[in-house]
Amino acid sequence: MKNQALILLDTVERLGNLLRVGLRQAGVAQGLQPIHLQALLYLNEANRYSNTPQALAEYLGLTKGTVSQSLLLLARRRLIARHADEKDGRVVRLTLTDKGKETLKELGLTNAWRDALQAASPARLSSAAKVLKEALAALQAKNGHRTFGVCVTCRHNLHIGPRSYVCGLTKEKLSSREVSKICREHSPVEENAV
Amino acid sequence: MKNQALILLDTVERLGNLLRVGLRQAGVAQGLQPIHLQALLYLNEANRYSNTPQALAEYLGLTKGTVSQSLLLLARRRLIARHADEKDGRVVRLTLTDKGKETLKELGLTNAWRDALQAASPARLSSAAKVLKEALAALQAKNGHRTFGVCVTCRHNLHIGPRSYVCGLTKEKLSSREVSKICREHSPVEENAV
DNA sequence: CCCATAAAGTTTCGACACGATACGTTTCGT
DNA sequence: ACGAAACGTATCGTGTCGAAACTTTATGGG
Incomplete structure (x- = not known):
């Protein structure tokens, strides 16, 4: 019998792959890569302490140089706006433009997932989420994220x-x-x- | 109150990201990208009907041309071997070389995950896996995967x-x-x- | 006040992923 | 025998990604 933890790992990995492929297909119409959509999603939810290139880089687990390139593209497409911070001249504040918000809304990225879990009871979903949150927290703590x-x-x-x-x-x-x-x-x- | 399904989606997405970043860091020592490790992992588990470029492309959700390039790199590094099928001259059979198997073993990709879930009971893990498997099956069915x-x-x-x-x-x-x-x-x- | 140090971002470079497209080979159905 | 379909490869353009060098701004002593 295979370890239960490994079965769960396998399932999460495959789901992660599938979600990533879904992001790719969703973005292809606008010429956007998965990482671009992830950046938009993050910026849509980030509070005022966290809407900077550096914070995004940490969130995505990438280097700031890499993220800088992706942000360049998003700014070129007018999906995000960059403003210098008033207090600290080093930091750049990132906000979604109206076009950026609209793009996210149009994509409707959560619909497929919602349908897929339609049959499951909230209690089971909540239980599963709790287990995965524990794993997430443990992995983040271990890697210093x-x-x-x-x-x-x-x-x-x-x-x-x-x-x-x-x-x-x-x-x-x-x-x-x-x-x-x-x-x-x-x-x-x-x-x-x- | 936010929808339970969306909370679970968010957690799965973040876990998927983290696992991907982990793959990237694990492979950097050997100069391998996440996709290369995923290909090795797949070929390590694929049966004799499924060890072909086309099957790998379907598994990863990529085009055959893209996968062909990654296989080229893996073959150059002697991590996989390619053989022509005896019956059907069109298909290529992919197998891990000893070096490929050893590389996978050395990476120990599952250790961090195992540690992260050490505290959770098998029953909870099994329950969570069941929910996610349902979601996986539903998404695959919907997309024709x-x-x-x-x-x-x-x-x-x-x-x-x-x-x-x-x-x-x-x-x-x-x-x-x-x-x-x-x-x-x-x-x-x-x-x-x- | 000055200078070293650190932090946030950008830029450049090289390797590579990825899709699209075109192409070649082999198999299969009629 | 011939066309269609399937499997795989090659090429091209765009873009990710890390590493490293660099600029600008803030900070913390002497």
Whole structure:
């Protein structure tokens, strides 16, 4: 009997491949590579601390030079906009243009997946997601990668009142919309129970 | 509250990315790209109906021309061997050389994953794998992709005696070792229960 | 204040993936 | 025997990717 962990690994790898192929096919109409779509998806979810080339490079696991090239292409196509940061002249802020947001919406990347899991109960999905999140966190910790979670699950996030949040790291107020976005400085809260 | 299916999708995508980055880092020492390692892994598990460039292309979701280039590189490095098929002069049979098998073994690609899931119970792993397999099958069916399963789970496989198998498609006998390998012609048995 | 150091981004280079297309060979159906 | 189909290869253009050199801006001592 084969190890259960290896069976799961195999399935995740094949799903990852299939999703990647799906991204490729989805992007071919616009002349976009999988990495371009992943960048757009990230920037669509990144909060104001995390919308920089460097953060994107860390998220994707690529070097900053490589990412710089892809961003060049996206800017040429007017899918993203680059602005210099006001406080720090070294950093560049990346935002999706309206065209970029529209492109993402048109692609409808999640439809196939939603259909594929239509039959499964929420409880089973939630259970599966939990197992995979553990694996993800363990792999990220082992490789020294950032976790890139949302503020809601971050130990820096302080809930100081009804719909009022403050990031303990930057001491800045966060809107209730912003705390559900992805942050580069995310550090998961400790889980005591297993 | 966000849809459970979308949370799972996000986790699978990020895991897929991480595994891909891991493949890249593992292969950099030998000057191999992720796709090369995936090809080696596939050929290591493919049965005698499925060790061809065309089957590999379908498995990876790439065109045959692209795969042909990667195989050229692998053959140059003496990691695979190519033989003309005896019966059909059009097809090329691909096998791992000893050097190819050794390379795979040295990389130890599954160790990190095994460690990451060390804490999870087999029952939870099995449950998660089941959900993902359903998603995989649904996506493959929708896109007209082959399933590339092992003969044991194939409706063509006939168990005609103790450790004695026959493939109903080719009418050939299969060894008990062979029925646990990946086949291009795999077609899953019908599941009545949902 | 000055200078070393670090950090964020860009640029350039070489190797290679990838799709599209054209092409050659072999097999199969009629 | 002949055309269609299948398998594989070769070529071309675009773009990814890491490595390394470089620019600009910030930071931290003396």
